[in-house]
Amino acid sequence: GAVVSQHPSWVICKSGTSVKIECRSLDFQATTMFWYRQFPKQSLMLMATSNEGSKATYEQGVEKDKFLINHASLTLSTLTVTSAHPEDSSFYICSARGLAAQTGELFFGEGSRLTVL
Amino acid sequence: GENVEQHPSTLSVQEGDSAVIKCTYSDSASNYFPWYKQELGKRPQLIIDIRSNVGEKKDQRIAVTLNKTAKHFSLHITETQPEDSAVYFCAASIKTGGFKTIFGAGTRLFVKA
Numbered sequence: 001g002a003v004v005s006q007h008p009s010w011v012i013c014k015s016g017t018s019v020k021i022e023c024r025s026l027d028f029q030a031t032t033m034f035w036y037r038q039f040p041k042q043s044l045m046l047m048a049t050s051n052e053g054s055k056a057t058y059e060q061g062v063e064k065d066k067f068l069i070n071h072a073s074l075t076l077s078t079l080t081v082t083s084a085h086p087e088d089s090s091f092y093i094c095s096a097r098g099l100a101a102q103t104g105e106l107f108f109g110e111g112s113r114l115t116v117l
Numbered sequence: 118g119e120n121v122e123q124h125p126s127t128l129s130v131q132e133g134d135s136a137v138i139k140c141t142y143s144d145s146a147s148n149y150f151p152w153y154k155q156e157l158g159k160r161p162q163l164i165i166d167i168r169s170n171v172g173e174k175k176d177q178r179i180a181v182t183l184n185k186t187a188k189h190f191s192l193h194i195t196e197t198q199p200e201d202s203a204v205y206f207c208a209a210s211i212k213t214g215g216f217k218t219i220f221g222a223g224t225r226l227f228v229k230a
Contacts, residue, residue: 032216034217034218036220041225042222042223043206043220043221043222043223044161044206044220045220046217046218046219046220049217060118093160093161095218097216105149105151105163105166106151106163106218108160108161108162109160110159110160111159111160
């Protein structure tokens with residue numbers, strides 16, 4: 001089956017620093033990747049759609065300068081949380097849809113838990 | 118944009134009983150409806166899905182129904198087991214924007230032994 005790997009699985013950083021999270025599709029090519037944010041006991045909130053070779057599409061209310069997304073290849077998308085603050089602490093999870101997928105089925109990474117001190 | 122509502126937020130059942138989770142969606146252009154199960158601290162896993170041209174789909178103890186006219190779909194779990202305890206998310210997917218998938222708020226299912 002399709003495997004999506006996310007790294008790091010958890011990270012602690014100081015306020016004001018930037019953190020990069022990587023999302024890789026290991027055994028398939030992903031033209032589109034999605035970044036979600038999940039607060040404790042809450043749903044998955046779509047932050048942005050990452051398209052290979054083009055700019056990401058951000059959802060309303062998500063600051064594109066705060067959450068930089070790069071999808072440089074068909075197997076890698078990165079999310080950089082810039083100048084992180086404690087309110088950015090959350091569980092960030094990526095997902096990918098393969099080239100062959102016609103239905104929109106998503107394959108999720110393991111998630112990255114960010115704690116900003 | 119698409120909005121997905123999910124009920125109930127919490128559901129507690131006795132082992133062996135059935136569990137039903139209901140969702141509604143707002144965008145009639147949605148054409149794919151997956152259900153995901155998420156255990157604590159883990160990634161969501163697809164358990165069943167249904168396309169807009171189908172009214173019902175079943176996979177062993179799990180079934181999903183879709184009413185396009187009313188824009189609602191439901192997950193049915195029969196003969197529940199303690200290992201079914203998890204958070205379940207419904208979702209609606211729209212082909213525009215690269216199959217954007219919007220999730221419901223989730224239902225925390227407890228199956229009591």
